[in-house]
Amino acid sequence: MTLWLTRIIPDQRHRDVHRDSADAVNLHHRIMSLFPDDIPSTEPRRHLGILFRTETSRDGDRILLQSNREPDLTQLPAGYGPAAAKPLTPLLDALRKGLPVRYRIVANAVRKPGATTRALYSLPEVVPLNGPHAEEWWTRQAEAAGLALTTLHSTPLDTAVGNRRQNNQRVQHARTLFEGTARIADPDLLRTRIHEGIGRGKAYGCGMLSVAPRREAP
Structure with a gap:
C-alpha cells in the first residue's frame, strides 16, 4: 500500500482558509473533501489512513496531509493555495x-x-x-x-x-x-x-x- 504525503500552502487571504484555520471541524471536512465520499466503511478517515497537521514556519503556514490514497487536489477551492502530493514509499523502505x-x-x-x-x-x-x-x-x-x-x-x-x-x-x-x-x-x-x-x-x-x-x- 502506497502512503502519500501532501503539502498544502494555504493563502491566509482566502476566505475559506481563514474559516478552516479557525475551526478544527471545518478543516477536517476540508481534508475529507479531497477524497471520494463513497468509501465502503463506517470510518472513512481510518479506512483512507488520513492524518494531518498544521505547521507554522519562517516561510509561512502549511498543512501536511498523509493518506493511503492520493488526494484529489482539484477539490480545493480556487485560490486556496498551492498543493502537491508525493509517495512516501522510498522513505518508509529506507527505515x-x-x-x-x-x-x-x-x-x-x-x-x-x-x-x-x-x-x-x-x-x-x-x-x-x-x-x-x-x-x-x-x-x-x-x-x-x-x-x-x-x-x-x-x-x-x-x-x-x-x-x-x-x-x-x-x-x-x-x-x-x-x-x-x-x-x-x-x-x-x-x-x-x-x-x-x-x-x-x-x-x-x-x-x-x-x-x-x-x-x-x-
Whole structure:
C-alpha cells in the first residue's frame, strides 16, 4: 500500500482558509473533501489512513496531509493555495534498525484517570498534559512506536476547537508539538505507527508522526 504525503500552502487571504484555520471541524471536512465520499466503511478517515497537521514556519503556514490514497487536489477551492502530493514509499523502505532520524508530531497528550480518582479530585474523564508530564507521555508513546529518543523538545500549541455539524457537539483537543532526534529501534513497528497515527484527536490535526533520516556529526 502506497502512503502519500501532501503539502498544502494555504493563502491566509482566502476566505475559506481563514474559516478552516479557525475551526478544527471545518478543516477536517476540508481534508475529507479531497477524497471520494463513497468509501465502503463506517470510518472513512481510518479506512483512507488520513492524518494531518498544521505547521507554522519562517516561510509561512502549511498543512501536511498523509493518506493511503492520493488526494484529489482539484477539490480545493480556487485560490486556496498551492498543493502537491508525493509517495512516501522510498522513505518508509529506507527505515532500518539503528538509523538516526529526526521526528515531529503534533499530539494530544492526555491522561485518563480512573473513576475513583476522578471522583476524589473532581477531574474530567480526560486530563490534558503539559510540560514534563506531556514529555513523559510522548517518551512512552515513542518507545511504543519503535523509537529510542535521543533529544526531545516540546512546544504547547493552541487547542484544536470546533463544533460538529450533526449535533453541534463541541470538539476540543489540547495539542503539543514534540520534535527532536531518535534512533530506530523497531522499523516495522515504526512503519505501523506512521500509518496509524498516535493518540487521540486524529481527525482534528493530531497524531501524524513524521520522521526523516539525519546525518550524525563525524
